[in-house]
Amino acid sequence: MKYILLGLIAQRERSGYEIKKLFASEVGDFWYSNHSQIYPELLRMERAYLISSYVETVGTKLEKKLYCITAQGRTALASWMKEPLGDLAPSRDEFTMKFYFVSDAKDPLAQQFFEEDIVRHKIRLRYLEERLQTLTLEGRTSHYGHLLILRCAIRREHERLAWLKEEYGNLPKESRMR
Amino acid sequence: MKYILLGLIAQRERSGYEIKKLFASEVGDFWYSNHSQIYPELLRMERAYLISSYVETVGTKLEKKLYCITAQGRTALASWMKEPLGDLAPSRDEFTMKFYFVSDAKDPLAQQFFEEDIVRHKIRLRYLEERLQTLTLEGRTSHYGHLLILRCAIRREHERLAWLKEEYGNLPKESRMR
DNA sequence: TAAACCATGTAACCCGTTACATGATTAT
DNA sequence: ATAATCATGTAACGGGTTACATGGTTTA
Secondary structure: OHHHHHHHHHHOOEEHHHHHHHHHOOHHHOOOOOHHHHHHHHHHHHHOOOEEEEEEEEOOOEEEEEEEEOHHHHHHHHHHHHOOOOOOOOOOOHHHHHHHOOOOOOOHHHHHHHHHHHHHHHHHHHHHHHHHHHHHHHOOOOOHHHHHHHHHHHHHHHHHHHHHHHHHHOOOHHHHOO | OHHHHHHHHHHOOEEHHHHHHHHHOOHHHOOOOOHHHHHHHHHHHHHOOOEEEEEEEEOOOEEEEEEEEOHHHHHHHHHHHHOOOOOOOOOOOHHHHHHHOOOOOOOHHHHHHHHHHHHHHHHHHHHHHHHHHHHHHHOOOOOHHHHHHHHHHHHHHHHHHHHHHHHHHOOOHHHHOO
């Protein structure tokens, strides 16, 4: 988490609120957080000399705290990026775990799970495709990684849906009928 | 988490230690936990009348606490199973988030990330295939769901590796050379 | 002038992880 | 004997979520 904030601030100076909005939009596609975690973390990072801040006044009273990365912060970010990836964690997915308890294909729950999962993955796929479209049209430069992970996610959703439909089709008739 | 424990105890009566071992083996492929979370959770569930326990003595002194599901517990489990699946949570994957900060395909980090991710997914794929083999050979009955989610995971790993290799091959030459 | 948005924090709680702690039984 | 495994707990800590709390600015 710390490094995500650091990475975002490394791109350009940012306020806590700006970062909050990023988590609610593009960063949120891959990682989620909210302001009550962001603000304290930024304060901790400042105390650790990874970032520095200055205050800008909007209007006459409203204060906006802008954070910049420090040299130390850049070093820390670079060494995190170079660190090898950790072990793959188990998925902890609700669909998976619930299905583990379905011992028989005839169980009507199997059908229900497939239907529900197809719906939520269709929604997600549509959303991701729209995001890719937006990003492509914006024609921003230097967002290789962002495009890449979006394409990865879209492909994963396609594959997931294909698998779901295949297995759904393989269910015994007794459970597909009404 | 609570419902996973409940599901495992619903299959047959089990001790905390037995459940711990399940998390270290087959359940651990999809969800992880350890004994310091399991034991207190079992105590809480017993206090909530979802499970009941009795003590069995092994040898002369060693005590083993066996938990059974109660009628209330079965109801709670069934209603959890029927509940619709929650929203898809963002992946929170290290590879994804690090790549978000790679703005240019020429960055040598891109190459590094692909290589590392290929390695860890190959390892995982091999492991999952071995698990499926074992499970198939065991020839247990009524494990439709378990087989299904294993096949799903294997297919996901295959697809992931295919994507990784494809994108790795698309990297510009400057960064692939030594 | 009211709603929507900008802007920043704290507090309580829940869940999960690591570490601490103990002792019995079985297999080599 | 001693190592591995069986067996069950507690404590401290860290990260994330929800709720609490406040006030300024912009837009319709």
